[in-house]
Amino acid sequence: MKRTVPLLIAMFAGIMLLASTFIPLTETWGETVTIWFDILAVGAFVLGGGNLLKIHLEKISSKRSGWAFSVVTLLAFVITLWVGLVQWGVNPPKLYPTHSWAGNYIEEGSGLFWIYDNVVYPLTATMFAMLAFYVASAAFRAFRAKNIEATLLLFTAFIVLLGRTYAGVFLTDWVPGFMAMITGMTPEHFNTMQLDELTGWIMNAPNKAGNRAITIGIALGVVSYSLKILMGVDRSYLGQD
Amino acid sequence: MKQSQLIWLLIFVVGGIFLAWRVSTTDMGRVWHHPERQIHQQNEDGSWSEVELSPSRKFDLHDDGDLEANQEGWNTWTVLKNRKGFNESFGTSLATAGMDPELVHDPVAAQAAIDGNPDMSDADREVLQSMALMSEDFILSPGRTFGLWLSAFFTLCIMSFLYKDNPFYKFAEAVVIGASAAYVMAVGFWTMLVKNLFSNLAPGLMRETFIPGLPEEIVFNGWYLVPALFTIFLLWRLMPMGGWISRWPLAFFIGITAGLRLIAFLEADFMAQISATMIPLWVSVQDAAGSMMLWDSVWASFTNIIIIVATMTGLVYFFFSVEHKGAVGGAARVGIWFLMITFGASFGYTVMGRIALLAERLQYLFGNWLHLTPPT
């Protein structure tokens, strides 16, 4: 029950999806189990919330350091969940005004929207914005041209950083004309010598190819790992006991 | 006093004085709304539709004894229209007409000034008058004004971490963890559990409560007991005993993910990529007259060769079953060079992305909160 059943469930679910790809008759089976998967994804959201509650309640009860912030987390959690589930401030839908619970839960002006707009949005956005500072600090401290590989990386980053702003145009706009004057060819032949055009070429040739090698490598890894799971060779997801 | 305490004190004092000055001299940090009334009428077939009202009637909130709204079979809503930036555009229009933009704060005085301004065409006067009338209808929204300050406070709390870890940052971090987790749960409940799970297990109840528009062809579907049970099993993990049952839904999740990805990666990331790399080594670029353009042909061919060589050598670098010596070692070395160019490009793009995020946050603080620039 603890190991064999889940193993069979994983094999059955995966093989049903594979079958639905190749056998038209089984296409709807594949759709059905995928919808179950989508619903279960929300189960994972709930599990995440439950885990959060458990961890912070334990922290508060054992008065571990920083427990006061756990109280803040729990308060934020409970208030947001309550506001969201009771649809605080949500109007009934225009088409069905007698159904007071049928409104849009995230309607502009509702409680949950207020929390989104004034709490979740600024906090999440600022957390990510902070990375601009750390990437600058890291560039100063760790980005060293120690060898040919690091120099290539650094040099490409320079071109892309300048080429993806107006700097690329104003620094090298003159180059094609100048080269045409020296060589007697038309300026279009030297367009790629402008930083913005060179950036486009780097993205479309070496970057595309490098990422393609990575993509193919990852694909092989994913395919072999998926096969291992479906054949029951890899059972690491079942844990130890 | 320690140096860090002095810096904090300085930031708070200077920031406080600046804020006090901005609040007292400008409209900063306040959110104004334009309430709009919507009226809906029940049709003969039982459905509801919005009654077309003239703009002035929509904005007419002062007449609470509105007869239309009290008729049987009518339903009224008051929708708060947020008009961010209205005062800025009104102020700009006033300034363009050679008037004091600060009049936006006093609509009555603004109307008098517009009436008394001789250097204005009738059309311009009409536009400005209508803006002044609208401005009069704005009401201060305490909820959103508080929200704006809270939002700015949280933004600064997070940014304070740049100086060093502090209780303000920890507080903001604690709030975002709790609020985000609960927000995602609420979203999941309304969008998937109600609309997909409950609607298949109790369609009648859902039609009467949460989803009156649920199509009639949706009837009880017993197969949906499976995801319902799996969800319960998954949550059983939180119980002190019998947590092993959560392996069943977990195994289902893993199995589906493996099944989905096996085909998708094989098709889109393996076969399609190999096919896309099978490109000609020589590309003949021709002009409109059909004659070959040598330089362009050489450049296009060079690009193709780079794509082929970089992909192949990159793959050789990732192939660890053979020792990287001799020709293989050489190819792997070329491969790593191309990969470094790839990582350099990724670094450049990552920096660009991060700075854009910071720019948006600063635009929010400078525009929406401090009103130093137009709001976003």
Next chain:
Amino acid sequence: MYEFLKNLDRRWIFLLMLLAVSFPILGRWSFPEKISPMVHDVFAAIEELPEGSKVLISFDYDPGSQGELQPMASAFTRHCAEKKFKMYFLCLWPLGEPMIEKSTNLLKKEYPDLKYGEDFMSFGFKAGGEGVIKVIVTNMRELIPTDQFGTGLDNIPMTKGIQNIQQMDLIINVSAGDPGTKQWVQFASTPYDLLTVSGCTGVQAPLLYPYIPKQLRGLLGAIKGAAEYEQAIDEHYPKIAAMPEAQEAKQRMGAQLVAHILMVILIIVGNIVYFVGRKRGDAR
């Protein structure tokens, strides 16, 4: 000087970055944009479709990426509205529904003639990421029986005959990660040959180039891609060019320019410090 730079407190770098981004925003600096071939391809893919084409617009991002992606989401929406397409909004990220709301609010404000249900509609958020795409590409009704507001799809004029997303003429995806453009390519565009364009974050953009042009017609990479796309729209639609709110990405490029130059300077100075230190025998 060497000692000062070697032991430089990182907070000075933070301050420099703050100033580099703040000044261009406060000064409202902006610069001309030159449209790159990649952005031109995205613009052309949309521009060449006939009036009334069905377009699925999936906003797969959240506030953490809004600074990069909101300008291109708005630009895509305006372009589709100008082309009088039927717009079907969807999102695969739980915090993404308000992004749809932003676009529908934009349509209501700037295109009051367009009606919900006839010209645009929203499926809202659906959980499951790639699992959602896998289902709706063959059978939409089973997973999405109603729109975001609970109205049955048969009661909405523009979804009446829609059974799956293979009936769409174009998929536009604004993506911040997984699920996002990679999943749309893997589960929709590659197996069913659906015309797809994308706008994505800077982190993602280089990783998506291998799919171009066959699996993905074009890509707007980060804020620069959005700025160029705004420029392309401005050149074709003077009405939009006259709207300051439609130039959001272009306005941010001033801050990008100064901050990128700062980054280059920081890397150069950092390397000078490193090489001087190496010459002096400092272990670092």
